[in-house]
Amino acid sequence: MSARGPAVDRLLPLDGLPVLAVPAGEAERARELAVRHGMVCERPVDLPDPVITRVERFAAEQDRPAVADRTRTLSYAGLAQEARRLAALLEDAGVEPGTVVGVGGARSAAVVAAFLAIELIGALYVPADETWPAGRVRDVLDQAGASVLVVVDEGECAPALLEGVAEAGCRVLRAADAAGLAPWAGAPRLDAPDRPRYVLFTSGSTGRPKGAVVEHQGMVNHLWGKIVDLGLTGDDVVAFTAPLGFDISIWQMLCPLLVGGRVDVVGDEVAHDPVAFARAVDAQGITVVELVPTMVRHLLDDLPDASEGSLGGLRWMIATGEELPAELARRWLEAMPHAGLLNAYGPTECSDDVTHHTVTAGDLDLLRLPIGAPIVNARLYVLRPLDEGTWAACDVGETGELFVGGVAVGRGYLGDDARTREAFYRDPFGGSPTGRLYRTGDAVRLLPAGAGGADRPVLQYLGRVDRQVKISGVRMELGEIEAVLQRHPAVGAAAVVVHEYPAG
Known part of the structure; x- marks a missing residue:
């Protein structure tokens, strides 16, 4: 491993x-x-800004729809709040800046929020696709050195995903469990471009x-x-x-x-x-x-x-x-x-x-x-x-x-x-x-x-x-x-x- x-x-x-x-x-x-x-x-680009900073700026200026999937639509404010709750879930699980966090499940608004949460913490995002066989999930998470994987699906996710996560020795976090947490209050942990x-x-x-x-x-x-x-x-x-x-x-x-x-x-x-x-x-x-x-x-x-x-x-x-x-x-x-x-x-x-x-x-x-x-x-x-x-x-x-x-x-x-x-x-x-x-x-x-x-x-x-x-x-x-x-x-x-x- x-x-x-x-x-x-x-x-x-x-x-x-x-x-x-x-x-x-x-x-x-x-x-x-x-x-x-x-x-x-060559063109100047404001590179240091994290994406979450822009999201929260739009939420404060004029809130509008940010991301929609087949079950719900999140405004910019709603997306920022969900990202910060997920960041609190990650920090409670011991995730630190520079570590690798897996995200697995179907494409959804929750995936976007999870990426922004990982950005807030200063960790690295690595996806595990729901269609992958267990062996591929295991190899990716193992080589990445991921200690946790956030499952974004609200219901049951693919059995092969959970099997691969278990074989890789990763802890499973459910994105839905962040709903009752207080939003993480820190500034984005981006110390260098x-x-x-x-x-x-x-x-x-x-x-x-x-x-x-x-x-x-x-x-x-x-x-x-x-x-x-x-x-x-x-x-x-x-x-x-x-x-x-x-x-x-x-x-x-x-x-x-x-x-x-x-x-x-x-x-x-x-x-x-x-x-x-x-x-x-x-x-x-x-x-x-x-x-x-x-x-x-x-x-x-x-x-x-x-x-x-x-x-x-x-x-x-x-x-x-x-x-x-x-x-x-x-x-x-x-x-x-x-x-x-x-x-x-x-x-x-x-x-x-x-x-x-x-x-x-x-x-x-x-x-x-x-x-x-x-x-x-x-x-x-x-x-x-x-x-x-x-x-x-x-x-x-x-x-x-x-x-x-x-x-x-x-x-x-x-x-x-x-x-x-x-x-x-x-x-x-x-x-x-x-x-x-x-x-x-x-x-x-x-x-x-x-x-x-x-x-x-x-x-x-x-x-x-x-x-x-x-x-x-x-x-x-x-x-x-x-x-x-x-x-x-x-x-x-x-x-x-x-x-x-x-x-x-």
Whole structure:
């Protein structure tokens, strides 16, 4: 079983990371190219404020609905009070700043309150999805070193969740038990912007999940990146559709709270039914939705069965998690000209999305859609490998691997120094508040200004670097072949693999 206690004690310090090997002169060239092509986006953001501070400010100024699920609606004041009661429950259970707290159960308003309670205490949030098998729950909580798990379901929760919690040796707290407690009266325990804020576990190639740790400054910077690029205001309603174990769940449940908007929790029974989902968007006045492209396709396919004029109030559709095919983007732009289509890209290790791109008709002539330019305070470098493990910068039109710097970069993998050193480096380019650089493993190409509908250089995603193959001496990107196949309107999805046959 993993050690319990402050998570920071199980994080590799900056001086324990390898330095990315860049020859003399190449570091300056990489910096110059990134700035020249708009791959460095610097903008002041008020990072120190916890989300709960904004929630309580809106509650005091003009209370309004903050989060709604299928059973209830919480105002900003109600959300703040529930968060503070849950914080009292956590403190009574011995939760201290820097420790890891699990949250398990179905997506609900209580999940949002639990996240804010953990923020108040200064602990780290780690979700345990209700659909996970017991073994996955056990592995995540054990590796995270969580000592308690807050069950947010009012009734009975999934047996596998409780089984996994028991196997991990965690104490179970029921969120409902906080109802009779006096609200916690302290100030949010945020002593530094680089305080770790949450842990999300991603699948590893060895089968053992990796716990990516994101700092407060990276989380809040990503939230403001969404606010800036989507133009979010207090009139917006964001659909909370993502499973708790996915990074997009973080921004879906927190971002509207920074601008006085509303979070609308959509349960799986609706989120997985395109017709029911379209009707829920209309009924709840949802203005912003984020889905994987596969679900966007199902939504468009089934839209004729929904009510006439469905999705008329939608302002943005965000596509993420999978590559967005150009033909699917064409269908969206034709069917929903009033709703913008944002292609988003980013790794869990870097606070979620690090690029945004608003898709236009001009982009549809490209073989693969751009993933865009950096969000606020992200630094993106396209590098190609040289001999002896060194790297050089790529210019426009050249293919390389994407590295991420800036405030978005997280702290590495919790309690896993070896895999942290494989993906995280000390930043040789300078100017990063974290001092870290993350290697994505994704191949990209920098397109020149004027390509597609962009008025500035943008990145084009080409697939995983380990999917590049050489056939008869010619390097080929399997993703490029898939992209060509998916341009045909009769092809919904494509997968290309290489088979070797014996000679003769």
